Ligand code: NAP
């Protein structure tokens with residue numbers, strides 16, 4: 001175990017030198033650990049499959065981080081059976097005991113911050129602060145949901161009563177077996193956050209992580225195991241989404257699912273899983289095509305910094321990344337020169353090296369997409385920065401700024417999920433708003449203006465779940481549990497409720513009204 005180091009907003013903004021040293025040491029340990037064979041974890045036991053797949057680092061394709069199991073239908077059936085069998089005892093325990101175990105899990109995640117963060121950087125190309133932030137966010141999401149249950153007496157409330165002889169209550173109870181399917185881009189927070197919530201609520205869980213990020217999910221599995229989560233209560237299955245993921249969703253004994261990932265897969269799950277023999281809850285968190293509007297009354301230094309950080313942080317692979325900018329024609333040239341200036345300062349390279357703010361994109365598919373999108377953007381549009389592949393033995397691409405893209409170009413509406421931002425001028429704020437809202441998505445949005453009336457107008461009219469005004473640290477990115485709620489509208493999310501806020505964990509339980517007459 002490494003020394004405990006609390007990451008907060010302020011430590012991430014101006015990190016202590018000690019943080020860098022601990023991270024650098026953990027990178028060396030991570031490299032020394034390359035090449036292990038990692039199991040499935042079913043009913044409290046490690047299990048190996050006949051077929052395995054290699055996890056290579058996108059930072060350097062020669063780095064074979066480990067092999068992972070291709071789970072089979074049998075593994076899925078066994079995991080569901082184990083979760084089903086473990087449900088009565090886990091849900092029947094006093095909620096205080098579940099909270100205590102999950103707080104322990106959160107503390108173990110914090111204890112292992114540097115090892116998990118260093119491995120995550122190598123696994124998916126996150127820079128050190130992004131990776132450490134993701135790990136600590138995972139722990140904080142679990143703590144946040146423990147707090148929510150505690151503050152609300154596990155959502156056990158009295159109802160109105162007709163007389164002293166009537167005892168009427170509303171209680172929330174867990175559904176049963178909950179599947180969590182997580183994406184590659186926040187492999188800690190978006191696996192451990194939902195899994196933690198489901199467990200705290202009293203469900204048993206099967207986690208199927210993205211094929212690009214099985215290692216972070218394995219570290220989480222170890223934290224749950226070591227915290228004392230009983231056998232069968234938390235299970236970990238790797239393999240492809242189409243096979244293992246789909247088999248989990250098709251299983252009749254699964255009661256609910258949290259999916260975080262692309263619009264296409266999320267909509268497929270909503271259309272199929274939630275209409276089985278009876279309705280089953282789906283929490284689907286999907287993509288984004290997040291706009292930033294820059295008024296002529298904006299502070300353009302803030303706007304340029306905010307857009308740069310949102311568009312290119314984590315290589316544009318945040319669901320909250322800013323991918324469209326609408327800037328007032330009067331200030332567009334000045335904004336563009338400021339944006340170019342801050343973008344030129346970005347170093348792209350091995351993200352475990354302190355000076356590199358951008359790492360590689362996640363995988364070959366993303367790298368190929370980048371080539372295709374850049375070629376398509378050149379048709380009609382003008383690439384004013386980037387648009388090229390960079391040297392290295394990993395998937396390195398340049399941060400890319402596109403101007404003059406015709407309004408009808410399909411890439412104004414398609415989520416690219418890459419470090420590419422398109423910029424357009426406007427002369428009328430209402431017209432900018434209409435264009436900002438004219439997409440199927442509604443996850444995050446940003447606005448820059450120093451005029452309070454404009455700010456209120458923007459807050460009243462933009463269609464998205466997570467809004468930021470004048471945020472230089474990220475025009476559309478950078479939510480933290482308890483500080484921002486995080487969830488999408490329209491095609492970005494299915495429930496209308498967000499994570500890291502008041503209404504999240506209740507979704508993992510159904511309500512029961514209990515009337516008892518003496
Ligand atoms: P993805 O391709 O949709 O995959 C997400 C997960 O679904 C992976 O674990 C994947 O497994 C699995 N999967 C794929 N097909 C499946 C199927 N038929 N049945 C069951 N599971 C299946 O998404 P991604 O590329 O990992 O992540 C990027 C996307 O996530 C972007 O669209 C981004 O905007 C979105 N995202 C949204 C949020 C949010 O909070 N709204 C947060 C983060 C990311 P494999 O990896 O094995 O294919």
Ligand code: MG
Nearest residue numbers: 184210261262
């Ligand atoms: Mg994918």
